[in-house]
Each structure stands twice: as C-alpha cells, then as structure tokens.
Amino acid sequence: MSLYDPERDRVRTAGRWLRWSARWILVPAVLGVFVSGNVDVRSLPLFGPERLSAVLFLDGQAYFGHLDDSGESGTLVLRDVYYFQNSQGATSGLPVGLVRRGSEAHEPADGMRINRDKVLAVERVGLTSSVAQAIAVERELAHTASPAVALNQVTVASANALAVQRTAAEHDLQRGLSAAADQLAKLNDLVLPISKTEAQMITEKALMDLRTVRRNALAAIAAATGLSSADADAYVRATDPLLEGQTFANEPGVLLAPDLNGIVNRATQLYAQVGDAAAKQLTQSRATPSPSPTPTPRP
Amino acid sequence: MTQWWDFTLPVLGRAQYQAIFLANGQTYFGRYYDRIGAYAKIEDVYYLQQTKSSDPNAAPDTKIVRRGRELHGPASRMLVPKSAILFVEDLKDASPIAQFMTQDSR
Numbered sequence: 175m176s177l178y179d180p181e182r183d184r185v186r187t188a189g190r191w192l193r194w195s196a197r198w199i200l201v202p203a204v205l206g207v208f209v210s211g212n213v214d215v216r217s218l219p220l221f222g223p224e225r226l227s228a229v230l231f232l233d234g235q236a237y238f239g240h241l242d243d244s245g246e247s248g249t250l251v252l253r254d255v256y257y258f259q260n261s262q263g264a265t266s267g268l269p270v271g272l273v274r275r276g277s278e279a280h281e282p283a284d285g286m287r288i289n290r291d292k293v294l295a296v297e298r299v300g301l302t303s304s305v306a307q308a309i310a311v312e313r314e315l316a317h318t319a320s321p322a323v324a325l326n327q328v329t330v331a332s333a334n335a336l337a338v339q340r341t342a343a344e345h346d347l348q349r350g351l352s353a354a355a356d357q358l359a360k361l362n363d364l365v366l367p368i369s370k371t372e373a374q375m376i377t378e379k380a381l382m383d384l385r386t387v388r389r390n391a392l393a394a395i396a397a398a399t400g401l402s403s404a405d406a407d408a409y410v411r412a413t414d415p416l417l418e419g420q421t422f423a424n425e426p427g428v429l430l431a432p433d434l435n436g437i438v439n440r441a442t443q444l445y446a447q448v449g450d451a452a453a454k455q456l457t458q459s460r461a462t463p464s465p466s467p468t469p470t471p472r473p
Numbered sequence: 474m475t476q477w478w479d480f481t482l483p484v485l486g487r488a489q490y491q492a493i494f495l496a497n498g499q500t501y502f503g504r505y506y507d508r509i510g511a512y513a514k515i516e517d518v519y520y521l522q523q524t525k526s527s528d529p530n531a532a533p534d535t536k537i538v539r540r541g542r543e544l545h546g547p548a549s550r551m552l553v554p555k556s557a558i559l560f561v562e563d564l565k566d567a568s569p570i571a572q573f574m575t576q577d578s579r
Contacts, residue, residue, distance in 0.1 A: 214550075217477035228545050232497045232557060238545060258544075270544070290511060294497055296552040303546025429544055 216298075224327040226299040226306055227252070232292050237275070238305055239286070240326050241296065250288045250296075254328075256309055256432065265350040265442055266342075267427035272308045274432040301329065304429035311339045312431035315398055340395060342428035346438045347391050348417040351384050354445040358452055367459035380452035384445055389414055391441035398433050481506035481514060488563035490571045491515075496557045502537070502570055503551075505561050512552040519574055537573055 180186055216222060227241035229252055239255040255275035262269055276282060299306050310331035320328045331339075358377050366373050392413055396406030430438065484507070491505035493515060500521065506514040518540040523533040540547055564571040 212478065212480040214477045214479040217479075228547060234497070236545070268544075290554050291556050293554050294495060294499070294557050295554075296512070297545070297547035298550065300541075300546025300548060303544065305545035 222327075223301060224329045226301070226309065226329075228297040228299050228305075229288060230294045230297070232294050237286065237288075238299055238309065243290075243296075248290050250290055250293065252286045252288060253284050254309075255284070255286050256305070256312075261439075265346040265353070265438060266430065268429060270429075271435045271439070272305065272312075272429055272432050273435075274312060307331065307335055308339070308429045308431045311336055312433060315400075315431060315433045317400075336399065339428065339431055339434055340399060343395055343430055343434040343438055344392065344413060344417060345420075345422040345425060346430070347388050347441055348420050349422055350438070350442045350445045351388050351417075352421050354384055354449040355381060357449050358456075361453055361456050364457075366456055368456065373456055376452055376455045380448055383448045385414075385418075387441050387444045387448065388417065391437055394437045394440075395434065398437065478510075479514070480509050482509065488571070489566065490564045490574055492562045492564055492570075493553065494559040494561070495553070496559055501540075501551070501553075502564065502574065508552075511554055511556075513555055513558060515551045515553060517549050517574065517578060518551050519570070519577075537570060539577060 217225060225240070226238060229237045229239075229241065229250065231237070235257065237252055237255050237257045239252040242251040242253065256272055257275060258270040259273045260269070261271040264271060275286065276284065306329070310329045313328065314331040314336050318328060318330055320330050358380055362373055362377055368376075389410055392410045393406055396409045401409055489504070490502060493501045493503070493505055493513075495501065501515055501518050502520065503515040503518040506516070508514050519537050520540060521535055522538045523535050525533050540551070541549065566572075566575075
C-alpha cells in the first residue's frame with residue numbers, strides 16, 4: 175500500500191491555489207485595471223452630477239445640452255439645447271446672450287440630430303460656468319423638476335443663484351436706461367432747432383417713458399420668477415427707486431438665463447425706440463404755420 | 474459609450490505635446506490621443522488668440538491661451554471627430570509653445 179496521498183502533495187496543492195488565484199484574482203484584477211484605465215468615470219450614465227456637453231460646429235456655432243452619442247451612427251443627438259446669440263452692444267457688456275432652442279419660427283421639438291461630419295469638437299461644460307448656471311436658472315424659471323433617477327441628472331438652480339441672475343437683469347435694465355438718458359443729455363447739449371423749453375419738455379417726457387419701460391420690465395422679471403401679483407407689485411415698488419440714478423458701469427456682465435435675457439433685450443429695444451422718437455422731436459424744427467394763400471380774384 | 478469608453482491606442486516615443494490642425498483652419502495644442510471610434514481626444518488644450526493692436530498698421534498681438542476660461546468653462550478633455558482633423562504634428566520639446574505649456578501645467 176502506497177503512502178503517497180495526492181491530496182497532501184505540496185506541489186499539487188500549490189498548483190490548485192495558483193489555478194484558483196489565476197481564475198478568481200489575477201484575471202479579474204487585470205480586467206479591472208484595463209477597464210478602470212479606459213473608462214472615464216465622470217462620463218458614466220446614472221452616476222455623478224449632470225453631464226452638460228458643448229458641441230462646437232465647424233462654422234463656429236456652439237450648442238449646449240445633453241449629448242447622446244452611441245458612436246455607431248454618424249449622428250449625434252443633443253437634447254435640452256441652448257446656444258449663443260450675438261448680442262454686441264447689449265447692456266450686459268457680453269458679446270453673446272444665451273437662447274433656448276425651441277422658440278424659433280419653426281418651433282423645433284426637443285432632440286437636435288447633428289451630423290458628426292459638421293462637428294469640430296465636443297467638450298464637457300463646467301457646472302460652475304456661466305453657461306451652466308444660466309441653464310440651471312432657466313430650468314428654475316420653467317419649474318423643471320429634477321428626477322430622482324435619470325441617465326443624466328438635471329441641475330436646477332438654487333434660490334441664491336436665481337437672486338444673482340435677477341439682480342444682474344435689474345442692473346442690465348438700469349444700464350440700458352442710463353445709456354438712453356445719456357444720449358438724450360448729449361442731444362440737449364447741441365444747438366437744437368427748437369426752444370430750450372420745448373427741448374426740456376420732450377426730454378422729460380422721454381425720461382418718463384424710459385422709466386415706464388424699466389418698471390414694466392421689472393414686473394416681467396417678477397412674473398417670470400413666479401411672484402404673485404401682490405408680491406410682484408411690492409417688488410417693483412421696492413426695486414425701481416433703488417435703480418434710479420445708478421450706472422453699474424464697472425460691473426462685470428452676467429450671462430443671463432434665456433427668459434431673463436429676453437426681458438432685458440425687449441426693454442433695450444423699447445429704450446431705443448423711446449430715445450429715437452425723442453431725438454427726432456428734438457432735432458426737427460416745428461413746422462411753422464405758413465399763411466394760407468388767399469384766393470385772388472381773377473381779373 | 475462614446476463618452477465614457479476612453480480606450481486610447483498606446484504610442485511609443487512620441488513628443489509630450491502635439492499640434493492638431495482642424496478642418497475649419499483652427500489649431501489646438503495639447504496632448505493628443507487616438508481613441509478607438511469616431512473621436513480623438515485632446516487633453517490640456519491651448520489655442521492661439523489674436524487681438525487687434527491699437528496701431529492699425531501693426532500686426533495683431535498673438536498669445537497662447539489655455540482652454541477652460543470661456544463662458545461654458547470647458548473641462549480639460551476635448552473630443553474631436555476624426556473627420557474634423559486635417560493633420561497632427563508633434564511639438565519639439567524646445568519649441569516656445571511646448572515650453573509655455575510645460576511651465577503652465579506645473
């Protein structure tokens with residue numbers, strides 16, 4: 175009878191341990207290192223904060239939103255889309271304003287399908303950036319709910335972020351009024367074809383109209399931020415006098431949420447209309463009544 | 474999957490930084506990685522910015538700017554469709570742009 179017991183053979187035991195380790199430790203470890211080294215954890219669906227992408231086009235246009243790119247087709251899908259619109263000369267001092275896609279004449283539905291051949295680059299938008307904050311405030315204004323479970327989270331702005339944007343919009347309104355009032359003052363310094371009294375009356379009427387535009391814009395901001403009519407009234411009455419006489423000239427511009435930006439843009443257009451009308455009245459001489467020709471009896 | 478599967482092809486002996494010339498005429502500088510799939514990846518992206526000089530006869534001022542301080546505060550990683558890339562070149566370590574990027578990343 176042999177004393178050799180294969181179960182107690184050290185070489186065999188070591189071999190069994192090696193095979194077990196290779197199958198359950200080494201292979202998973204190598205796989206884990208490979209996967210972790212090649213997965214961008216910040217981009218994984220379901221986990222982490224919102225992933226807002228910037229899609230830059232070859233023609234220079236940039237769109238922001240939730241990107242769905244399986245990589246299998248030549249098309250990217252961007253949802254909840256925002257883009258920049260040229261706003262040179264705007265009261266914010268920024269060269270661009272943010273617009274939400276969907277309000278164009280053709281009223282596109284959500285889900286922009288983009289040909290990848292026309293894309294220059296795809297970037298991740300920083301969540302503390304001006305664009306991300308303006309989008310978050312726009313969602314707050316639209317009462318967008320943040321779902322508990324989603325492939326990509328939806329960030330909605332806090333009350334503080336909304337207050338910052340509201341204040342920036344108020345200051346933009348005042349900068350616009352201040353610029354229009356300055357233009358009127360410069361016109362009054364010129365030699366005008368009307369009397370000083372007439373010029374003063376026209377200027378005072380224009381300034382009143384400008385203040386009315388500002389008050390209406392403040393009421394629109396109050397309505398957009400969801401204040402009740404009583405609260406909106408109190409807000410306008412409290413805010414309007416605080417803005418009077420201010421210039422906010424050296425204040426850095428804030429990229430506004432599209433709804434607030436729309437209110438400021440509308441007010442700026444109205445300021446320009448009021449200013450143009452006043453300038454026309456100031457620079458045109460009043461038509462002096464010419465004596466009507468008296469009929470002469472024919473010989 | 475395009476966004477999170479970040480497998481890049483290893484390249485031996487290449488320079489630290491590359492210049493990526495794009496189809497729209499723009500050039501980005503950074504660390505270029507050839508990913509599997511439709512996109513290439515650039516990390517730590519810089520670009521040249523020209524500003525008009527106050528003297529109309531003088532050449533515009535050119536400076537190199539690190540991407541990230543724009544209004545949308547982009548992250549350091551940029552994905553570029555390979556169809557938008559004209560060509561890629563290595564930068565010499567002694568090139569002023571490479572030296573600036575090395576110093577700036579410290």
